[in-house]
Amino acid sequence: MECGGGGRRPPFLPAPRREEAPVASNGGKIEKFEQLDAWKEAHEMVVEVCRATRCLPDEERFGLTSQMRRAAVSVPANIVEGFKRRGSRDKAHF
8 A cells, every 4th residue: 555645544544523612421521631531541540550659669769660650740730731632633633
């Protein structure tokens, strides 16, 4: 299959969707990222990872503990960054 050019979408990619505002689980429009179920679960994961890493030895504070916490925090941070994007091309990166 040839990539690029021709302006045709490869058959394995879905058709672009019309831009619609996200809808909250209660049926209302989502206006803040805190209303996203994915963000809520990711935030809870951060809390759990921080609790779990407290039990790790002190010598791991700057190694494994730091890496686990940074990885956990990056998930909700990416959700927030993606939520703030406007166009579907921008959102595709997240």
